Amino acid sequence: MSSQPPHPTLLIPGPIEFDDAVLQSMSHYSESHVAPGFVSTFGDTLSLLRKLFQTTDPASQPFVISGSGTLGWDLVAANLVEPGEDVLVLTTGYFGDSFADALKVYGANVTQLKGAVGSKPQLPEIEKALKEKKYKMVTVTHVDTSTGVLSTLPDLSELVRRVSPETLLIVDGVCSVAGEEIEFDKWKLDGVVTASQKAIGCPAGLSISIFSGRAIKTLETRKAPVGSYFASMNKWIPIMRNYEAKKPSYFATPSPQLIHALNTALQLILAAGPLSERFAKHAEVSDKIKKAVAALGLKQVASDPSEQSHCMTAIYLPETIKATDVLPALAKRNVVFAGGIHKEIAPKYIRFGHMGVSVTDPKRGDIDTAIKALEEALTEHGYQKP
Amino acid sequence: MSSQPPHPTLLIPGPIEFDDAVLQSMSHYSESHVAPGFVSTFGDTLSLLRKLFQTTDPASQPFVISGSGTLGWDLVAANLVEPGEDVLVLTTGYFGDSFADALKVYGANVTQLKGAVGSKPQLPEIEKALKEKKYKMVTVTHVDTSTGVLSTLPDLSELVRRVSPETLLIVDGVCSVAGEEIEFDKWKLDGVVTASQKAIGCPAGLSISIFSGRAIKTLETRKAPVGSYFASMNKWIPIMRNYEAKKPSYFATPSPQLIHALNTALQLILAAGPLSERFAKHAEVSDKIKKAVAALGLKQVASDPSEQSHCMTAIYLPETIKATDVLPALAKRNVVFAGGIHKEIAPKYIRFGHMGVSVTDPKRGDIDTAIKALEEALTEHGYQKP
Numbered sequence: 024m025s026s027q028p029p030h031p032t033l034l035i036p037g038p039i040e041f042d043d044a045v046l047q048s049m050s051h052y053s054e055s056h057v058a059p060g061f062v063s064t065f066g067d068t069l070s071l072l073r074k075l076f077q078t079t080d081p082a083s084q085p086f087v088i089s090g091s092g093t094l095g096w097d098l099v100a101a102n103l104v105e106p107g108e109d110v111l112v113l114t115t116g117y118f119g120d121s122f123a124d125a126l127k128v129y130g131a132n133v134t135q136l137k138g139a140v141g142s143k144p145q146l147p148e149i150e151k152a153l154k155e156k157k158y159k160m161v162t163v164t165h166v167d168t169s170t171g172v173l174s175t176l177p178d179l180s181e182l183v184r185r186v187s188p189e190t191l192l193i194v195d196g197v198c199s200v201a202g203e204e205i206e207f208d209k210w211k212l213d214g215v216v217t218a219s220q221k222a223i224g225c226p227a228g229l230s231i232s233i234f235s236g237r238a239i240k241t242l243e244t245r246k247a248p249v250g251s252y253f254a255s256m257n258k259w260i261p262i263m264r265n266y267e268a269k270k271p272s273y274f275a276t277p278s279p280q281l282i283h284a285l286n287t288a289l290q291l292i293l294a295a296g297p298l299s300e301r302f303a304k305h306a307e308v309s310d311k312i313k314k315a316v317a318a319l320g321l322k323q324v325a326s327d328p329s330e331q332s333h334c335m336t337a338i339y340l341p342e343t344i345k346a347t348d349v350l351p352a353l354a355k356r357n358v359v360f361a362g363g364i365h366k367e368i369a370p371k372y373i374r375f376g377h378m379g380v381s382v383t384d385p386k387r388g389d390i391d392t393a394i395k396a397l398e399e400a401l402t403e404h405g406y407q408k409p
Numbered sequence: 410m411s412s413q414p415p416h417p418t419l420l421i422p423g424p425i426e427f428d429d430a431v432l433q434s435m436s437h438y439s440e441s442h443v444a445p446g447f448v449s450t451f452g453d454t455l456s457l458l459r460k461l462f463q464t465t466d467p468a469s470q471p472f473v474i475s476g477s478g479t480l481g482w483d484l485v486a487a488n489l490v491e492p493g494e495d496v497l498v499l500t501t502g503y504f505g506d507s508f509a510d511a512l513k514v515y516g517a518n519v520t521q522l523k524g525a526v527g528s529k530p531q532l533p534e535i536e537k538a539l540k541e542k543k544y545k546m547v548t549v550t551h552v553d554t555s556t557g558v559l560s561t562l563p564d565l566s567e568l569v570r571r572v573s574p575e576t577l578l579i580v581d582g583v584c585s586v587a588g589e590e591i592e593f594d595k596w597k598l599d600g601v602v603t604a605s606q607k608a609i610g611c612p613a614g615l616s617i618s619i620f621s622g623r624a625i626k627t628l629e630t631r632k633a634p635v636g637s638y639f640a641s642m643n644k645w646i647p648i649m650r651n652y653e654a655k656k657p658s659y660f661a662t663p664s665p666q667l668i669h670a671l672n673t674a675l676q677l678i679l680a681a682g683p684l685s686e687r688f689a690k691h692a693e694v695s696d697k698i699k700k701a702v703a704a705l706g707l708k709q710v711a712s713d714p715s716e717q718s719h720c721m722t723a724i725y726l727p728e729t730i731k732a733t734d735v736l737p738a739l740a741k742r743n744v745v746f747a748g749g750i751h752k753e754i755a756p757k758y759i760r761f762g763h764m765g766v767s768v769t770d771p772k773r774g775d776i777d778t779a780i781k782a783l784e785e786a787l788t789e790h791g792y793q794k795p
């Protein structure tokens with residue numbers, strides 16, 4: 024039985040429901056950030072991240088830094104691009120736009136390719152852009168939390184490597200890591216930035232990322248000074264390497280409690296079986312949800328099935344029903360969904376996050392409860408399914 | 410009785426020992442960052458911070474952002490100074506040097522006034538500097554965690570306002586807030602940056618700060634764009650104002666668990682009686698520790714009693730004994746002190762942090778245990794007190 028008190032089931036696209044063991048790790052007694060026990064835990068956590076990202080290349084460098092997922096954009100923008108350099112941002116919603124904003128703050132010259140709302144820039148269009156200009160970097164939002172649009176990475180990576188092999192490929196994996204498959208080495212990615220509170224299943228407060236040896240080399244050979252102090256990779260790289268080598272090190276005080284919780288979350292993920300099974304489970308549950316949404320006569324914001332995330336579903340409401348009606352009706356049934364945040368369509372849709380324990384532990388019944396609650400909430404507001 | 414398992418008593422200058430209730434708040438069940446319950450908790454937390462900083466001026470703006478204390482420097486450097494503007498950094502140790510580095514990253518033209526090791530720049534010297542050049546900002550480390558040197562603020566503020574009234578006065582209060590008195594309004598401060606894990610008594614992971622209406626005005630009238638994305642006050646101000654008005658708002662996902670813990674920590678501090686009593690207690694315990702250190706025949710890094718912090722004591726070791734001997738000898742006795750980090754004297758001293766529950770709850774016996782352990786550890790290594 025859960026040690027958590029009864030509470031509404033949180034099914035937004037992050038934060039998600041957390042395992043009891045993860046929450047217990049959050050209340051770990053106080054330790055020095057340079058004590059051997061904690062140094063070992065932090066070091067192990069970095070090594071576990073390598074497994075989660077499926078990288079065995081020793082040149083890859085994981086980072087865990089106190090902050091929000093947003094901090095990952097600063098890491099990329101302040102360290103891997105120099106002022107005036109060109110970046111191609113593939114945008115599938117709110118978060119692609121924001122990544123572009125972050126890049127501009129640090130002086131990047133940003134070109135955005137935007138899919139229509141609920142769609143993504145297509146490969147031929149990307150190929151054309153890559154042939155027109157030499158880009159230092161391409162960024163892509165793996166799953167845009169505002170739309171649920173999934174950008175597939177292997178084909179994109181193949182394209183970038185073929186047409187513009189020197190260009191770095193950076194993935195915003197905030198709403199995908201640990202829910203959607205990512206093979207960092209095999210797919211030749213140069214960076215993935217994410218956060219703790221989504222499919223990884225650890226409370227918010229950690230910026231988590233991994234960068235390739237090629238990306239680190241880019242940092243090492245840059246001419247302009249790094250544009251941030253707290254987000255300076257030059258400051259953090261020795262710290263991360265020392266922790267992973269089980270040596271104490273200091274730049275800024277990490278959060279021992281959050282690191283313990285992340286360690287627990289990663290151990291649970293990796294002990295549960297091959298990662299491929301975890302991703303398959305997320306896909307299976309997502310398919311079931313999408314089928315149920317269709318059976319209710321509702322459309323998704325991500326219109327093409329091949330572009331639909333397995334971590335969340337953004338659902339257009341019937342025209343007669345407002346998000347401000349359906350969300351409270353869900354809450355009455357102890358289910359928490361999120362409202363829309365894509366500027367152009369915000370009031371017209373809701374977001375259902377399905378990641379982590381709500382997906383992997385069927386005994387919880389979270390998904391079935393949520394589907395039933397959605398149907399009831401719509402019915403309560405006069406909707407009749409077709 | 411404590412709900413925490415037996416563990417070594419952490420008496421470093423942060424993180425500190427935490428109250429059971431604070432650690433229990435860390436394992437709060439998952440909530441949406443925009444749900445009414447959490448929005449209310451976050452809003453209350455910001456209001457409680459106003460009380461901790463002793464400000465009633467509605468123009469003052471508190472911030473709580475996921476990050477380390479270090480992030481506070483980026484907040485100051487990226488928002489309140491424009492490239493090429495002059496900043497006078499008053500340095501009393503490692504952290505003053507680092508603050509200067511952070512300011513330079515964002516383009517400030519930094520002049521440092523440094524005290525000799527264990528001392529601080531004196532007022533006449535500061536007055537001279539302020540008369541030689543118009544500074545946009547003066548920064549001061551209230552307590553430098555590397556040396557335990559205390560910089561008194563009222564006299565400094567009076568000087569700056571008299572000689573250079575337009576100059577902003579910014580305080581690094583990482584190792585002082587909630588342990589040393591700070592009267593934000595009365596002392597006419599323009600900013601205090603701190604972190605959760607020191608005298609406030611909440612696990613690490615939050616950058617906490619407050620800025621005056623004058624500082625916010627400086628931001629609003631700046632000509633150069635803000636130099637950071639994640640540390641952009643322009644992004645955070647509407648979020649903090651909305652949360653405090655109990656309205657949901659989003660820029661980057663906060664950590665509900667850490668905010669709950671901070672709320673609990675602040676409630677405990679403010680419910681315990683007038684803040685003046687808390688500060689008096691920290692001073693009383695600090696005096697006792699310093700007396701014991703002197704009785705052991707040991708000297709402090711901060712040589713002048715008027716420049717000694719009440720939150721920590723940096724203690725020079727006898728010449729015959731190394732920190733790498735005494736720290737393990739303390740650890741054997743379940744007491745954790747920190748080693749030195751001031752470059753010029755690092756191996757020669759140790760640091761004893763005395764903040765929060767270890768000070769305010771005498772039933773714990775932490776301080777007496779630590780003093781006894783220190784004496785035993787020195788004796789074990791052949792030291793004979795005079």
